[in-house]
Amino acid sequence: MKFHDLLVVSLGGQGQYDHVINNTGSPTSGTSTIPSQVVSFP
Known part of the structure; x- marks a missing residue:
């Protein structure tokens, strides 16, 4: 199974x-609403 976006x-x-x-994928934390995205997995 592959995942995209x-x-x-x-x-x-x-x-x-x-x-x-x-x-x-990179972590998300703090007060800013900045997304972390992975284009394709695996």
Whole structure:
């Protein structure tokens, strides 16, 4: 199974993600609403 255009976001610093999927993708945290995106996995 392949995934495309995955996106996670921390809305206003309420919660955070370490990765988008498994160990892939940058973390999201803090008060800025900046998404972390993975174009294709695996």
